[in-house]
Amino acid sequence: MDAIRVRGGATLRGKVRISGAKNAALPILCSALLSDGETRLRNVPALRDIHTTAALLRFLGRGVEVDGSEVRVAAGDKVRPEAPYELVKQMRASVLVLGPLLARFGRAKVSLPGGCAIGARPIDQHLKGLEAMGASIRLERGYVIAEGPNGGGRLRGAEVYFDLPTVTGTENLMMAAALAKGRTTLVNCAREPEVEELGRILNKMGAEVDGAGTDVIHIVGRDPGTLAPFDHAIIPDRIEAGTYMVAAAATGGDVLVEGAELSDLEALIAKLRQAGVKVESVGSEGGAGESSQGVRVWREGPLRAVDVTTAPHPGFPTDMQAQFLVLMCLARGESVISETIFENRFMHVPELSRMGANVALRGNIAMVQGVDRLYGASVMATDLRASASLVIAGLVADGETEVRRVYHLDRGYERLEEKLRLLGADIARVKGAEG
Numbered sequence: 001m002d003a004i005r006v007r008g009g010a011t012l013r014g015k016v017r018i019s020g021a022k023n024a025a026l027p028i029l030c031s032a033l034l035s036d037g038e039t040r041l042r043n044v045p046a047l048r049d050i051h052t053t054a055a056l057l058r059f060l061g062r063g064v065e066v067d068g069s070e071v072r073v074a075a076g077d078k079v080r081p082e083a084p085y086e087l088v089k090q091m092r093a094s095v096l097v098l099g100p101l102l103a104r105f106g107r108a109k110v111s112l113p114g115g116c117a118i119g120a121r122p123i124d125q126h127l128k129g130l131e132a133m134g135a136s137i138r139l140e141r142g143y144v145i146a147e148g149p150n151g152g153g154r155l156r157g158a159e160v161y162f163d164l165p166t167v168t169g170t171e172n173l174m175m176a177a178a179l180a181k182g183r184t185t186l187v188n189c190a191r192e193p194e195v196e197e198l199g200r201i202l203n204k205m206g207a208e209v210d211g212a213g214t215d216v217i218h219i220v221g222r223d224p225g226t227l228a229p230f231d232h233a234i235i236p237d238r239i240e241a242g243t244y245m246v247a248a249a250a251t252g253g254d255v256l257v258e259g260a261e262l263s264d265l266e267a268l269i270a271k272l273r274q275a276g277v278k279v280e281s282v283g284s285e286g287g288a289g290e291s292s293q294g295v296r297v298w299r300e301g302p303l304r305a306v307d308v309t310t311a312p313h314p315g316f317p318t319d320m321q322a323q324f325l326v327l328m329c330l331a332r333g334e335s336v337i338s339e340t341i342f343e344n345r346f347m348h349v350p351e352l353s354r355m356g357a358n359v360a361l362r363g364n365i366a367m368v369q370g371v372d373r374l375y376g377a378s379v380m381a382t383d384l385r386a387s388a389s390l391v392i393a394g395l396v397a398d399g400e401t402e403v404r405r406v407y408h409l410d411r412g413y414e415r416l417e418e419k420l421r422l423l424g425a426d427i428a429r430v431k432g433a434e435g
């Protein structure tokens with residue numbers, strides 16, 4: 001299994017171009033199942049999760065061609081509506097085929113994703129919503145077996161209230177509603193930019209979606225077989241952007257994060273500024289604003305300790321918690337990091353402690369006491385963002401750090417070591433290193 005070796009001490013400087021958003025590309029690829037025509041997606045990141053989704057769509061019976069950052073899903077209306085455990089276990093987002101399959105074909109058999117390193121991650125809200133739309137659902141031998149009304153009929157519009165905002169749950173229900181008969185109202189929805197992006201796609205296809213990106217979404221469904229295919233460029237990955245911002249801040253560097261949108265990262269940016277990091281939107285014409293070319297992040301003075309509590313968007317993203325925690329390991333004073341989304345998302349803490357960090361865990365709270373320096377070590381992470389946080393720690397640590405089990409990183413960061421090397425990092429991939 002590959003590892004990443006980092007020699008700490010370089011100050012990151014220059015420009016880094018952000019890839020398309022993994023968490024936008026995954027539901028959008030699944031939404032191709034709603035239409036029978038050929039769909040074309042551009043600015044798709046080259047990630048393991050994209051290849052897993054392509055493999056899943058192929059298994060279902062749709063041709064998929066991945067050509068650099070372009071993915072084409074071939075036309076077709078013959079589908080085997082079944083997502084097997086072997087594919088779902090590689091990537092929880094596979095559950096996103098449930099809504100489209102059920103809506104388009106009246107039935108679906110999708111493996112339950114199971115627990116993972118960061119928590120149990122149930123899908124009860126997805127299932128509850130589909131049931132409200134008339135589906136009958138049973139769980140059998142680890143699979144969700146879903147059927148449209150009256151033995152495979154068309155879903156009907158419904159009012160669904162989510163007990164808590166769920167990103168993929170909102171997306172699954174939006175896709176199901178796009179082919180349901182009548183109007184669906186989803187209440188207490190996730191408001192993440194990726195949900196908003198899916199709303200744009202469904203509108204492009206001809207469904208009527210109103211409110212995506214707010215907590216109430218209305219969808220008027222279309223008849224099966226009438227949704228149009230689409231051609232779309234994926235939005236930049238705000239979590240990848242945030243990760244480079246934190247890396248720049250941690251090394252005391254000066255980096256232009258190209259493609260990053262200030263408006264998608266408000267909570268992170270507010271916390272970076274509070275910590276003493278400078279953040280500025282850089283416009284293509286030299287001005288600031290929506291048409292910005294990116295976000296410049298730099299640091300001159302010491303880091304200040306600040307507290308962070310993760311929350312659904314527009315709160316501080318749980319997907320940035322691990323990286324920000326590393327930054328706080330280098331700050332003056334004590335910060336309190338509270339993780340409220342996932343029950344087990346501090347897997348990076350014991351590894352960071354081996355690098356000299358001073359962090360005490362109390363349930364879902366990490367008390368971080370800043371230290372003068374971190375030390376390179378061999379470390380290993382069991383999830384994606386934890387792995388990224390260890391690379392950032394390696395960038396500032398004395399000596400060499402080897403981050404093992406890089407396949408987690410490859411799920412979510414395109415050419416991470418190459419992008420960091422261009423910013424001046426001393427970093428390399430070690431092929432086939434010890435696991």
Ligand SMILES: CC(=O)N[C@H]1[C@@H](OP(=O)(O)OP(=O)(O)OC[C@H]2O[C@@H](n3ccc(=O)[nH]c3=O)[C@H](O)[C@@H]2O)O[C@H](CO)[C@@H](O)[C@@H]1O
Nearest residue numbers: 023093121122123124125126165166167168169319341342
């Ligand atoms: C592919 C994708 O977009 N992944 C993101 C998505 O994951 P994902 O969509 O899986 O996360 P959710 O928004 O669903 O999870 C939020 C919380 O709701 C709980 N929950 C969720 C669904 C459900 O039916 N019942 C339930 O209890 C979860 O256990 C968790 O505690 O949002 C997370 C939270 O921002 C991010 O960390 C992931 O990167």
Ligand SMILES: C=C(OP(=O)(O)O)C(=O)O
Nearest residue numbers: 023092093319384385412
């Ligand atoms: C948790 C993440 O992804 P996923 O939902 O695909 O596991 C993530 O992107 O940090």
